[in-house]
Each structure stands twice: as structure tokens, then as C-alpha cells.
Amino acid sequence: MSFDRRDFLKYIGMAGVAAGAGVVMLDKTINDKDKVLGTAVAQAETKGNGHQSAEVKPGELDAYYGFWSGGHSGEVRILGVPSMRELKRIPVFNMDVGSGWGITNESKALLKGRFCGDTHHVHGSYKDGVYDGKYLFVNDKLNNRVARIRVEYMEVDKILDVPNIQGMHGLFTQRYPKTEWLVCNSEFQIPVPNNPSDVPQDKYYGCHTIIDAEKMEIVCQVMVDENMDLAATDYGGKYSMTTSYNIEKGVTVSEMLASDFDYMLVFNWDRIRKALKEGKFKVIEGVKMIDGREGKSDIVVRIPVAKNPHGINISPDGKYAVCSGKVSPNCTVVAIDKLDEVYSGKIKPKDCIVAQPYIGLGPLHTTFDGRGNAITSVFIDSTNVKWNIQKAIDAEKKGAEEKKKNEHIVDVLDITYQVGHIMATMAETKEADGKWLVSLNKFAKDRFINVGPLKNECEQLVDISGDKLKIIHDSAQYIEPHDCIIVRRDIIEKHVKDRFNMFEHPLAVTRSGVERKGKKVTVKLTANAPVFGLQEVKVKKGDEVTVIVTNNDEISDLGHGFALSNYNINFVVAPFQTKSVTFTADKPGVYWAYCTNFCHALHLEMRMRIIVEKA
């Protein structure tokens, strides 16, 4: 208690100094009548240093875009940070009856009838270690897919099925020189190929999958004995890395905990390219499969780390990979610049470990403030632990006695309750800025009014701009964000459009009309507030009807819905967007189609009849 108060007083003192500096400046440069300007200067000086405000007043905008995975809701969400307002849900592997995702022909072609998804990791495309604002990628652990979101429209444009794997956990994008590849993992080992099923469990494998980001095609897979969960790429464009917690190939909990250590795996991209060039692969399920098992190739390096690790994160200076221990109370710090020596055989894999600092009980994921500190989520203790990377390395050099002092630990923050991932602003880029951190906690009891047995999640916003970590805000989330990235507004905002490029869709409608070919009827509709391009359409019972709607309104934010009564159809078209839907007119009668997305003072009048006549 007294400790906290002393710190509080210390900060007051700092604020006083900064304000004082502002006043001095005022005297020097600004005369009395402009004194109001002096206040603004003083405020600017004290911003940061552990005194940030998360308040975003009406009309003000958030400083960061947050991209959240939606876990087993199958979505991706956009949150404003630091307000933590949910700005948008991007349907990905789910059905969204609001926007029509899973209902329109366009989305059905991508989803292929599978509406269950478990999104885990959202990562952006990069250029030179910073997001380029072009794409977001997200994985589906459940149905083993990768989706790509075009940032300009914030909608999914590709979904790729990945064979030969299950439990697609980690996903990461190439950071340097730009994102040409992305990688994803398989947490559950399975037979490769997964048929026949009577393969003994020691013949189950994991595959590290490499995907071409632009073409959204699989480049190859590297098959290993281990399972792999989290993934990372380095800042030099040379490696991808993962943690493995089941080198035992166990299929029960006790089997998976048998070994005293597990691995961090490193994949050498030059050697993967070489293997592909030299044809050193088999084709399994249409994918080039490289054998990366121990003794079978020189592509994979196995660094022994403390038992059952989880997260793997790269420091923004590109120097270190930090594996968080999960079952072990330590993190393992690996020097990335020593990996080449491991590959050339000069040193052993364990020799690139430069520190194994104590963190707490259940370290899961590590993020960074860009000032040399790491912050690790600690699951069992329910804390966020801030620690200095260099101090941990120094202590390791000095020996066990020095390590016991735990001087690398800067601050420990209790969170409420049980954290999974944490992420700091810009922390997965070389421009990590150490402003905010979000702690994605799994339990929310007592933090919000009771909403029934199935509760929301609790995410806590932490000010990391000062020495101490400070909880600023609790926000509720629906099922169940897993991870996020938090990106400076200027990086994303300039790429985001207000309207679609109309003719990108080959069926864009500028003139309404009806075409019939046998029993196939195509209804082309423009939507211009407050009218659809036709007032009535007549079809016969049993016709296969395709309705194509293009929003011809150019004004941003003016979306139209198309809903057809009693036919279970609804979708929304944004300005200049085209969507289509196909259904069988199996019920005779008069059916009103209407605009569901508010558009105009005569929005309610924006409706038309589809008359299904007897065949």
C-alpha cells in the first residue's frame, strides 16, 4: 500500500516537473494573451509516462486499429484502441445473417458449406518489419483453413484449405523484406496422409505449412515428428519458428507431459527453397511435402526449451525469440543471430539460448514495449510480468546466485482473471511504441453485470507507457477472442476505402432487368435510395432464381439490404458493392423483398414484390 502511494507521489512529482517545463517555455516564447496555449504544451509533455487517458470523447477517434480474432465465433473483429469500442465484425469462417456472409453466392463459394471456425491469430502483411496495410490473414484451427482479408474493404477475399494437418494453431506472416510467404502450424499430429486411419501413433506427424500470400496457394509443407502451436517469423526474412509441446507424440495428457523438455523448432527458408528447387519432396494430397524429421534433412533446428512451452514472440529489435514456458515458470530467450552458427554446425542448438529467466507460474505469451522490456502473460498467477531482456541475459552470464535475485523483473500486475494472450501496441513490428497493452483474460466473473451462466470475456487495457503497468479499463467481449494485433491508425486508415470498385465484380448491375433461360431466372437489381430498380418480378414455381443486387449509391456509409420474406434470404451491399443469391422459388404467392439496412427517409418504402406464380 505504502509502496503504491510512494509511486503515486513520484508520478505527481513528474507531472509537476513537466508542467513546470511548459510554464518556462510559455514565458520564453508566448506572451500573456496566449496563455491558453501553454496549457496544451504542458499536457502534451506529460502524455505517456504512465499517465495516459483512454477516454475517447464524442467525435474523437482512436489512435489504433485493433484486429481481434474471434475464437470459436469464427470472426475477426476490429476494435478501436484505447477506447476498446467494437467497430466492426468481419465474418470469416462463420455465417453472419446481418451482412449475408454464408448466404450470398460469393461467400458460399469461399465457405463451401462450412460455417464453424475457430480463428486464433490475425496478422497483417508486412513491408520491412512494419505492416503495409494490404492484407490481414487469419487461421481456422477447427477446419484447417487460412483466410485473407483485404484491408481496403475489410472483407475476406480468399479462403484456402490446408490438407495434411489438424489443429492449425499458429500463423505468422513474413516480415522482411515483405510478405511473400506466411506460415501456419499443426498442433495435432495425424497420419500423413490421413488415410488409412489405422496408423500407429508414432507415425503421426505435424506439418509446417508455407503459403504464398499473394496467390493464396500452398508453397509446400515440412513434415516433422513434433506438434507445433504458436508461430513466428524473424525480422531478417530467413526463418520461421514455432514451439512444440508434444515431442512425445502423446495422445493423452500424461503422455504429452512425459518429457522433461520440449522444442522450439526453427525452419530455414533458404534451405526450404533449395529443397523445392532440387525436387526433394513428395506430393501428398497435392502438396509438396518436405521431410523435416530429425536426421532426414538440414532444414529444421530443434532447440530444447523448458517443458510444454506455448508462445513464441520476437523482440522488435529482431534480436531475440522468447518462448514462454507454460508448464515451466521460465521464458527461454534465443539469440536469433546465433541460428546461422547452429545451421553451419559451429554450435549446438542449445548454445543459442542466452537466458532462461524466472517469470512466474504459467508464462504464456510475451509482448514488447520497444524500450528493451518484455511483458509476459502469466496464466496460473494471473499476472502480467514486465521484465528487462538485457538484465535477464546479464544475470544468466553471472550465474545462478545472480539469477535468484530476479532483478530483471520490473513490475508485476495482477489482472482479473486468467490471462491468455497479451499484446502491446505495434509490438509485432519494429516500431513497437510501448503505449498500451491488452490483456485477453478468460474469466469475467464479477467484472460485469451477470449475463447468465455463459459469460462474456474480460479484456483489460493496460497503460505501459510508464515504469509501472496500470490497468485503465475493462471491456467485455463475446466468444472468445484469442489473440490480437494493435496497429497505429495512420498505417491502416489511408488504405481503407469508402466504396467498392463497382466493376471488380463481373456481375455489377447498372441497369435492372430480368433474364430467363429455361427454368433459370436472373433478376438484376440496382439499389438506389429509396428504390430497387424493379418494382415487381414474376417467376414460376420451381424456377431457380438468381438475384444480383448492386448498390448504385455512391455516398459513403449508404448501404442497402436485400431481404426476401419467407425465403430466408438477407444480405447487405455497401456503396458500389455487388452481391448475389440463388434460390428455388418453391412457394407460390406474393413475396415482398425489402431493404433491411437503413438507407433513406423512405427506407420502409424501399421494397418490391417477387410474385411466384403457379408453374
Add this chain to the structure above:
Amino acid sequence: MVPGCIHPGTISLNTIWYKSSCIMNQKRNKYRRVMQRTILLCLYIIMVFTSSTLYAAQSKYFEHRYEYKLEDVMKAEKFAQKERYWEAYAGVKIIGYVFLSKDWTERHVGYSGKHMETLIGIDTSGNITGVKLLFHSEPIVLIGLKEDNYQEYLKQYTGKNAIKGLTFGNEIKMDAITGATVTAAVQHAIITESAKKVAGIAGMTKHTQDKVRKISSKSDILNWKDLVDAGAVKNILITSEELALEGKEAYLDLYIGLVSPPSIGKNVLGERFYNEIMEALKPGETPVFIFSMGAGSFKGSGFARGGVFERFSIEQEARVFNFTDKDYRILTEVAAKGAPKPKEGGVFIIRGKEFEPSNPFKLKLMLPYRVGTEKKFKTSGVEYKLPDRFLE
């Protein structure tokens, strides 16, 4: 009574619904007594649109077109057609000019996204002799206005002098179509800009061609006070007191400046945002920044639906520049040290090559505010001339 039968519209579309709605209403005679006025009003609106859709193509949905003669806006013995206007004669003497707005200001579009075609007459001194609306598709009926209100609004232009300048809110009152602010603001720009342009062509105004100068590429680091002192930003201050509102603070404290000179733009927007704006410009386009503090709002919120910012415009000689959401990027912070924190702001792109950034221009503002629940308008403006130090 059905309101539609009392106030038949003028021509075309309105005539059609007039007939059909009256026939339909006769059939409904026996129910009339029990119908409430509000229900009738709803019925009226529904009938207007259902009947019109029966007869008119969908694209003609809201369109109102009127026939015209040149005499409608000017009395003359004869008219002689020139390239983009008519000369009006009394005997052999030219007494004025008649012209169509779309020949001069077609780029001004209203809430509907369409130009409001207007026939305008001016005499040889620049006095407006008449204004007639020929075509529009503004959905004014949706806010409870009638075509008559629109025509009423236009009548006030007759007799006013276009050269001396007509300020929206002063010489021209928008009482008749209060609420249709986008329509009114754009219609005003159409009439004044067209008239000024014709007056210029006809030699009524001396065109003082300012020398066009190049903007300096110098990039000095200037703080907010430096920028104010240098005249790089100009201010409009409207106090609560002058609006008879409570409170001592400014109702609107607005700053405007040109973005293009690096010594201004980089300091105000910050280098990153400045580069983004400048890289996106097409040749001849000019960005300005405007931001404000106080309870008043220069942006308003109408642009969210209609797309047009109706509370301000930029004028340079005869030209009036209005802005839509496509010409706009939000501005939430001012980078210059010591600058106030904007309550709202934007970077607005002046499109086309008609604007000359090295010459003076005016920001004109028509700010709605409320005294109690009564809506009022305050007009204001400021002249901006880029100081020499930002020119080559």
C-alpha cells in the same frame, strides 16, 4: 381534404399523381370522415410514389422539370443567343443577360447528387432580374417542404446585386426552406457563381488578374504561434455572447490554412499525414485544413447522410467551391507545438484547376445554432492570403 389536391404541383410528375390520387380518393369517399389527418398524409405520400412509379421510369423518381421561356426571368424586346448566354435587348441596347446555370456551374450538385438547373437573368449592372428553377430532384418533400417553398426561396434573389456579393444568411434568408440546408447552400452557389461568371464575361467586373506565383518548397519548422504570427492560419471567432447564448467561451473558434506549402502543411498535419494528402492529389488540386474548437460545428453532421458539407464554402473571385465527403479526410490532431486540440477538423480538397492557391480566397461560413429550441443562422467569413514567405 387531401393535401395533394389543394396544392397540385406544377407540371409533369406532379400532374400525374394529382390526377390519379384524386380518382382514388373519390372511391374512398365514404371512409374519409373516419380518417385522421395524419393517416391521410401517409396515404398521400404512399400514393405519390406508388402512382408515380406506375407512370414514370424509376430513374425519374424524384425529378421535377419545368418548362421555361427566357422572358420568365427578364423583360426584353428580343434575345440574341450567344455561346453560353442570351443577350437581352430593348431596341438596339443590351439591357441584360439570361443564362442557364448548367452552362456555368454544372459541377455543383445537391443532396440528390444532381445539378439544380436554373435559368437566371441579370441586368447590365449585375442586378438579378429573375431566377427560375428548371430541373431538380432534391427530396425536399421528405422533410415536409413543398415545391412552393423552393420557388418561394428563389424569389428573394430577384432585385439583389450579384456583383456586390450575396451572402447566404444575410441578403439571402433560408427561412423558406429551413432544414433543406444542403439544397439551399448548393442552390445559392449555383446562382451566385453563375451570375458572377457571366458578369465577368460581359465586362461588368474588372478582372484583376493577380499574378500567379509558385508555392515555396521550403520546409521550416514552425510552432503554432509562429504559424499564427506569419498569417499561415486565419481565424474565425464567434463568441457565445454575440449569439445571445450562455457561457463565456467561444461558440466557434475556427482556423483555416493552406496545406500545400511544406512549412505550413507539415507543421500542422505532421509529416506523415501531409505526405499522404499531397501524394493523393491530382494536378491542380489544392488542400486546405479547417479545424475548430467550441460547441459549434462547422462540419455539421448532415454530410454523413447527404455527402455535402453545407455549412461552409470557399470562394475565389466568381468561383464557389463546396465540398463533399469524397473531398475530405478527417483531421483530429494538429502537430504544431502549442496548437490547440481540435474538437473537429478536416482536410478538404479543392478539386479542379480553377482555384489559384497563391491568390486570396474567402472561407464563408453559415453556422446554424439554437437559442432554446429555435434554430438560427450566423454567417461569418474570413479572407485568406498566403503570406509571401510561403511563396517563391
